[in-house]
Amino acid sequence: MKAISYRAYGGTEVLEFGELPDPKVGPDAVLIKVKAAAVNPVDWKAQAGYLDSVLTPVFPVVPGWDVSGVVVRPGPDATEFAAGDEVIGYVREDFLSRGTFAEYVAAPVRTLARKPANLSFEQAAGLPLAGLTAYQALVKALKAGQGDTVLIHAAAGGVGSMAVQIAVHLGARVIGTASERNHDYLRGLGAEPVVYGDGLADRVRALAPDGVDAVLDLAGGEALTVSPALLKDGGRLASVADPAVLGLGGRYVFVRPDAADLTALTELAESGVLTVEVARTFPLEKTAEAQRLNAEGHTRGKIVVTVD
Structure with a gap:
């Protein structure tokens, strides 16, 4: 699969765009075809090593925790979702490795909820971590x-x-x-x-x-x-x-993955309570540029990477 990754801590200069093996899907996880992934400050802070005391890196690390996409294949015990389901996720695990700036991500079901039907994939990608x-x-x-x-x-x-x-x-x-x-x-x-x-x-x-x-x-x-x-x-x-x-x-407060809370956000979005403003989108290969813009801290709304 095509993915963004880094093999050592650093700034945007350590990001590489290229081929990585498709992720393995655990029993309680699903394989997601990524449509969009939002950029958050924690992405480049983790990449710089600021979270090293709490999250061990397994290099090469694919950055990114926010995702919207389509389930390709559920694991054998992931009965919550089926192939073709549109989902959103805050895909944070207890280590740094399998992120969302890639064509595919293997996501534990505890990190996922169904995508709000009234949001685009770009808008939906901006909902999980911030929401x-x-x-x-x-x-x-x-x-x-x-x-x-x-x-x-x-x-x-x-x-x-x-x-x-x-x-x-x-x-x-x-x-x-x-x-x-x-x-x-x-x-x-x-x-x-x-x-x-x-x-x-x-x-x-x-x-x-x-x-x-x-x-x-x-x-x-x-x-x-x-x-x-x-x-x-x-x-x-x-x-x-x-x-x-x-x-x-x-x-x-350090945000936790929580399927029930994420489902509550989906319901708030579908009822018109929550809207997501997308400031700019970038293709996957331009993730470094998206990260630089996010680090400037002057953008209103979400910066989103799209995966073709």
């Missing part, structure tokens, strides 16, 4: 719900835009930090936007004088450090960007 991160942080870690005021840092990004939509669906009032050029976008999603930078705490207090019930930090750094003072008594704090949240009494 699961937002869903698990809001629903499981912060327990956000009806009547809450939720502050979301970096609300216009891939995870942030999902989080805004989910929080609004849960019945929360949402305040979202973002650059001014994305304020109309956030208003369209149902959030009240505020600008980053000096005076952020004052701007949030102007909208929520009594404090907020929950903060979801997707930025880290200064956005996180000002957050505890913006919470009501008993307020909840979670971060997916900065483990320093643990020292502030909050929860650190």
